[in-house]
Amino acid sequence: MNNLLARYAESIFWMARYMERAENLARILDVHETFSRDDHGFKNWHTIVKLNGDDQRFFERYDIASAENVLRFYVLDAQNPTSIVFAVRAARENARTLRPWISTEMWAQINVLYNKVQALEVKDIALPNLTHLCNEIKEACQTHSGITEGTFYRDEGWYFYRLGKFIERADQTTRLLDIGYFTITGSTPTTRPSQDFIHWHALLRSVAGYHAFRRVYPRGMAPTAIAGFILYNESFPRSVALCAREINGVLTRLKSRYKLRGGSAAMERIDEILAALSSRTIERVIEDGLHEYLDWLQLRLSDVTSELSHSFFGLASSEETQQQGA
Amino acid sequence: MTATEPRPNDLLHRYDQAGFYDELFGGREQSAPHAALIRERLAALAFDDIHRRSEDAARELYNLGITFLVYSEQEAIDRILPFDVIPRVISAREWTHLEAGIVQRVTALNLFLRDIYHERKIIRDGVIPEDLVIGNANYRPQMIGLKVPFDTYIHILGVDLVRDGAGVFRVLEDNGRVPSGVSYVVENRHMMQRVFPDLMQGLGIRPIDNYGQKLLQAVSEIAPSGISEPRVVLLSPGSYNSAYFEHIFLAREMGVPLVEGRDLVVQDDRVYMKTTNGLAVVDSIYRRIGDDFLDPRAFNEDSLLGVPGIMEAYRKGNVALANAVGTGVADDKAVYCYVPRMIKYYLGEEALIPNVETYICREAEGLAYTLDHLAELVVKPVGEAGGYGITLGPLASKDELADCRAKLLADPSNYISQPMVPLSVCPTLTESGVEPRHVDLRPFAVTGRQTWVLPGGLTRVAMRKNTFIVNSSQGGGSKDTWVLEDTSP
Structure with missing residues (x-):
């Protein structure tokens, strides 16, 4: 049996994650109109920074949270690990390592995207150009997914690709929900329901879920229903539940098809997530604190990644320790 | 004949080979009839057309990442090797001669290496001074007495050839350690097929696509005996090596994993690679790491690129390496002068391709x-x-x-x-039209049980006017090299 080089598995996993991350960053910034409003409905770019938990890193580098600075931080700042430029560059570095493994078309497309993103200037993130730019990046990431689906050889590597993609997507969905939900509901109940409607609409659009949501809930726009849809819907491709189920399926197949010995711990972690998702209603979750629940999900997803690293990617370090011990 | 009178917009109309031997036009003594059709087709192209296609090719090379890394003060930058779209053409007759000369040369070099790591007859017979060989920094005592499969040490040889004013090919240098450049040979051909199919049509150009398969065959042949399907890997110094693209290219063509030192581990004198499912044994390694960095236990102890213990596994015959360790003594500049004498000593023949007079x-x-x-x-x-x-x-x-x-x-x-050899020229596209530029040629020979020579090789071209320096680090570029099939009855 021709097993995959551990380092390739790791690079495939992270290439997928970073491409998924770039797409989600573009999605978040594209709906800035909604998410940059503070509790009182004023435009406040600091909100995005705050809700991403990036306060410290942001203010180390910028004085004020102006539109330009915040966009610069999340789009152009190569030092910021949560910027689009950083994600694309990291994806490309992994793809570069993987060039013997991935299709030429996958590499060429990531490389073209990288060259484009590298060439971005401040004028490209000016507010009138922002939607255009975000769309371009989103589409490039989707093109990547399409090329990958159509050209990536379906061996072990494919499963690590899907692991990376769905773990990142689940994580990003929890973040997007977190940002959106609290921006809109805020700390005090809003007095402008019509304004809220626009915001909920934008949140659903940012996850490409508005029409799907409408099919399930033809009437109304209840926050609970929306949060429940984004977290639990079994058919919505960006829901945490669907992503968790995909991750579980991939791990099972890695074991059955490729006889991989590792991975049990990662499966246990994902089982915990699945159990948590099925054991509590959304009403209960919101009552107990949505933010805390989303935090918990993020930590468990991060545990899954650690277990994967340990079982499949971390062979280098464990072997060396063994060697020294022997 | 007025019909062949050059038209004013003829691409080659004002071309002047400036007294040098020309790869498309020949020399004073001999014309180049084999290139007549190609000259005709080139002449029929408009400058704007060929210029536009050339720019398309450059963009495509960049987008495909067919690049080498250049280090500036700040960061590593991907550069494409400038690609000139006007091919260099070699006739069937010329190639037959070159091929035989290269086979002869690699045969003699391998006999020499076997000899100096065993009996040292050539030294005892006074053909080559002992201190040049045994005292050479690239002589590896670890290789003394070690038997290698088929007595092949140099599995991949790149021979740098130049062509003098009389059109005579001469060897300028041998590259018998980790020669590079073959990926550009194949990629240049692919590029020409995409951009200039009309120029190539029906010419009978010898294919070069099978290089990876020939290489895999040779590297598999030398695997430890008794292994029917050896696991082959390509060992690279990593993605920051300037030739990383070539490592990728070859790993892909061979269908083998591209590994780095950190992916391999030696246990009980066997080499393993680290996979998602534990350790998997490795039988044969095409290594693109120099001797010095191969094994910190045997050579440079500071090397982080290599695999500790791999030399011992190699000595025990548990893993094959291509090229063998210690080949650097054969492609040394001082030893180079003795290669014609070596050929005579081991094979009883005159060198088919002479050295540059030295x-x-x-x-x-x-x-x-x-x-x-x-x-x-x-x-x-x-x-x-x-x-x-x-x-x-x-x-x-x-x-x-x-x-x-x-x-x-x-x-x-x-x-x-x-x-000073007056290097031959080849018509080359410049901003102001087609002009002569100096070229060399690096053919590649692959040897396992037997030697196979890739038809043609890498033609490097000095893109700047009046310079003989073809190195990529100094603004050199490359051309597709066409070896024509023998069409004589």
Whole structure:
């Protein structure tokens, strides 16, 4: 049996994650109109920074949270690990390592995207150009997914690709929900329901879920229903539940098809997530604190990644320790 | 004949080969009838058309990442090797001769390596001085007495050839350690097929796509005996090596994993690679890491690129390496001068492809000649690589010549000298039209059980006017090299 080089598995996993991350960053910034409003409905770019938990890193580098600075931080700042430029560059570095493994078309497309993103200037993130730019990046990431689906050889590597993609997507969905939900509901109940409607609409659009949501809930726009849809819907491709189920399926197949010995711990972690998702209603979750629940999900997803690293990617370090011990 | 009268917009209309031998037009003595059709097709292209297609090709090379890394102060930058769209053409007759000459050369070099790591007959018989071989920095005592499969040491040889004013191909240098450049040969061909299918149609150009398969075959043949389907890997220094693209290219063509030192581990004198499912044994390694960095236990102990213990696994016969360890002594500049004598000694034949005329300054006659003709000669130190310490007599100042003379007299053994070869030219696209530019040729020979030579090789071209320097680090580019099929009955 021709097993995959551990380092390739790791690079495939992270290439997928970073491409998924770039797409989600573009999605978040594209709906800035909604998410940059503070509790009182004023435009406040600091909100995005705050809700991403990036306060410290942001203010180390910028004085004020102006539109330009915040966009610069999340789009152009190569030092910021949560910027689009950083994600694309990291994806490309992994793809570069993987060039013997991935299709030429996958590499060429990531490389073209990288060259484009590298060439971005401040004028490209000016507010009138922002939607255009975000769309371009989103589409490039989707093109990547399409090329990958159509050209990536379906061996072990494919499963690590899907692991990376769905773990990142689940994580990003929890973040997007977190940002959106609290921006809109805020700390005090809003007095402008019509304004809220626009915001909920934008949140659903940012996850490409508005029409799907409408099919399930033809009437109304209840926050609970929306949060429940984004977290639990079994058919919505960006829901945490669907992503968790995909991750579980991939791990099972890695074991059955490729006889991989590792991975049990990662499966246990994902089982915990699945159990948590099925054991509590959304009403209960919101009552107990949505933010805390989303935090918990993020930590468990991060545990899954650690277990994967340990079982499949971390062979280098464990072997060396063994060697020294022997 | 008015019909062949050049039209004013004829691409080659004002072309002047400036007295040099020309790869498309031939020389004073011989024309190049084999290239007639290609000249005709080229002439029919409009400058704007060929220029646009050339720019398309450059963009595509960049987008495909067919690049090498250049390090600036700040960061590593991907550069494409400038690609010139006008091909260099070699006739079937010329190639038959070159191919035989390369096979002869690699055969002699392998016999030499076997000899110097075993009986040392060539030294005892006084054909080559002992200190040049045993005292050579690239001589590896770890190889003494070690038997390698088929007595092949140099599995991949790149021979740098130049063509002089009379159109005679000569060997300038052998590359028997980790020669690079073959990926550009294949990628240049693919590019030409995409951009200039009309130029190539029906010409009978010998294919080169099977290089990876030939290489895999050779590297598999040398695997430890008894293994029917050896696991082969390509060992690279990593993605920051300037030739990383080539490593990717070859790993893909061979269908083998591209590994780095950190992916391999030696246990009980066997080499393993780290997979998602534990350790998997490795039988044969095409390594693109020099001897020095291969194994910190055996060689440079500071190397982080290599695999500790791999040399012992190799010595035990548990893993094959291509090229073998210790080949650097055969492609050394000082040893180079002796290759024609080597060929005679081992094979009883004259070298089919002569060396560039070389004066060995450790020999009294050579030193005397060199000192008498200093202003006409190129003087090279033997221990240096990459063009360091070279004095170009025809271009040197009086002071530089005096300095060179003093160095020669102080340490003659460290120098060789050669006449300045007027490198052949080939029509090359420039901003202002088609102009002659100097070229060389690096064919590649692959040897496992037997030797196979890739038809053609890498044609490097000095993109700047009036320079002989074809190195990529100094603005050199490359061309597709067409070896024509033999169409004679």
